[in-house]
Amino acid sequence: MKESSWSVCKHCLGRGKVSRKLSKRQRQQFKEACLKYENEPAKGGAPERPKASVQTCEKCHGAGIIPHQKPPEGQENHFPRIAIVGMGMAGVALAVACLHRGIPFAIFERDKDAAERAQGYGLTLQQAGRAIKSFGIVKLNQGVISTRHLVHTPAGEVIGEWGARKWVEGQLSVDPKRSNIHIARQSLRKQLLAQLGDHPAIYWGHQLVSYQQEGAKGLKLTCLVAGEERQFEADLLVGADGIRSAVRTLLLGDQTHELRYLGCIVILGICPLAKLPETPLLDGTTVFQTANGVERIYVMPYDAETIMWQLSFPMLEEAAKSLSSQGPKALKAEALSRINWHYPIPEILQATEEKFISGYPVYDREALQGALSEKAQPVTLIGDAAHPMSPFKGQGANQALLDALALAQAIYTKYQYTPWQGADLRGELLDVVEQEMILRTDVKVKESAEAARVLHSADVFLGGDQPRRASALKACVHPNGKCADP
Structure with a gap:
């Protein structure tokens, strides 16, 4: 399968799954239930037709798309024109998903090119690792699968271990679908951008400053380009422009669901393995973390030749902002002053060049709920613009x-055969997609916030060969099912 061009799989209509026919036994049981109801209607309600089970589409192997000679052209007669603001992970991914499904789009980014700003450090693909093929990525070029995860005390005592290698000697099976893939954020973004190629609707150096709804004509966007204003038209606007989203501010204002400080700061660093001593902890496939109940450091593969570390600790918000603004030299000095723990943690911090260190206070937001729907506009938010969360569960990306x-799948499914012109994009599309997004992400936001508390408290020492938050929750549950210290 080539990674160049894709189109929707017609066998499953882009869903990646197909419904199985009801079995002979299911049909017979339903028939008998119907006959019984006809003879004795007073006893119970009418029987419900059994739901067919689904299976992975054999044509696209669950991706929803198949290789094609060239991407389908944007079909404005079938689908609304999508304007995407922000070329971070969420925005580029949406553009790619639209491209493969023939949904017309334009994507705008205030940066002049892809290299103008750093796009974060490393990330761990969990659920999205299984969905990445739906973006036309067959193989992650620089992804590393971790096979061991250790938790230490500052003295180096192992208090938790999990991962494939722990179970090798016991001959227990390991499910490859549950593997975590570690990859540099910029590397994944680069692969997604490669899917877009030289698409004419990619607009670098375009900063959104306003938009207006013009009735049946859709939306008029105004962007600042080299000091001059330019106008663009769209039918649906998607804010994928990060935690301080301009689209969110234009739509909801600054005071709606303000950022919520989670009481800690994160310092990040990247260090080549070649600069570090050889040790099993730095074998390229091991993830380890060490904590003392206040500070916590997490070390994972960044790529095959590099590791990433993340140090976090409680700090007042103003102090965290101040430290972050002082730059990498101050951040490295702060990290070294706090961490004198087991080998090779001091060596990792010392060997990390200042230019590869950054830091920021940690925030999240409450769920949007009906805030977007109340505006009754064809404007929506995804990614950090909709639901920023702490990094401690690795769920943001x-x-x-x-x-x-x-969102792309919903647009394709809704309007593939039904004309969208004159449709209520807000009521029949966006409200549904947003409600599903909130149900899926709100629990992740809450779990990530809880992880921020657990990892910087005594709960981090609670034993068990599982992530620390799971151990903490198990330990605080009473026989009646209620937490002793919620």
């Missing part, structure tokens, strides 16, 4: 990718 895929 995963949920952003799933947001993009869900």
Whole structure:
């Protein structure tokens, strides 16, 4: 399968799954239930037809798309024109998903090119790792699968271990679908951008400053380009422009669902393995974390030759903002002053060049619920613009990718055969997609916030060969099912 061009799989209509026929036994049981109801209607309600089970589409192997000679052209007669603001993970993923499904789109980014700003550090693909093929990515070029995860005390005592290698000697099976894939955010973004190629609707150096709804004509967007204003037209606007989203501010204002500080700061660093001593902890497929109940450091593969570390600890918000603004030199000094733990943690911090260090206070937001629907506009948000969360569950990028895929699939399914012109995009499309997004992501936001508390408290020492938050929740549950210290 080539990675160049794709189109929707007609066998499953882009869903990646197909319904199985009801079995002979299911049909017979339903028939008998109907006959019984006809003879004795007073006893119980009418029987419901059994639902057919689904299976992975054998034509596209669950991707919903198949290789094609060239991408389908944007079909404005079938689908609304999508304007995407932001070329981070969520925005580029949505553009790619639209491209493969023939949905016309334009994507706008204030940066002049892909290299102008750093796009974060490493990320861990979990649920989205299984969905990545739906974006036309057959293989992650620089992805690393971790096979061991360790939790230490500052002295180096192992208090938790899980992963494939723990079970090898016991001859227990390991499900490859549950593997975590570690990859540099910029590497994944680069692969997604490669799917777009030289698409004419990619607009670098375009900063959205306003938009207006013009009735049946759709939306008029105004972008600032090299100091001058330019106008663009669209039918649906998607804000994928991050935690401080301009689209969100234009739509909801600054005061709606303000950022919520989670009480801690994160310092990040990237270090080549070649600069570090050889040790099993730095074998390229091991993830480890160490904590003392206040500070916590997490080390994972960044690519085959590099690791990423993440140090976090409680700090007042103003102090965290101040430290972050002082730059990498101050951040590295702060990290070294706090961490004098087991080998090779001090060596990793010392060997990390300042230019590869950054830091930021950690925020999230409450769920949007009906805030977008109340505006009654064909404007929506995905990724961090909709639901920023702490990094401690590794869910931010995963949920952003799933947001993009869900929105593109919903547009394709809704309007493939039904004319969209004159349709209520807000009521019949966006309200449905947003409600599903909130149900999926709200629990992730809450779990990530809880992880921020657990990882910087005594609960981090609770044993068990599983992630720390799971251990903490098990330990605090009473026989009646209620948590002793919620």
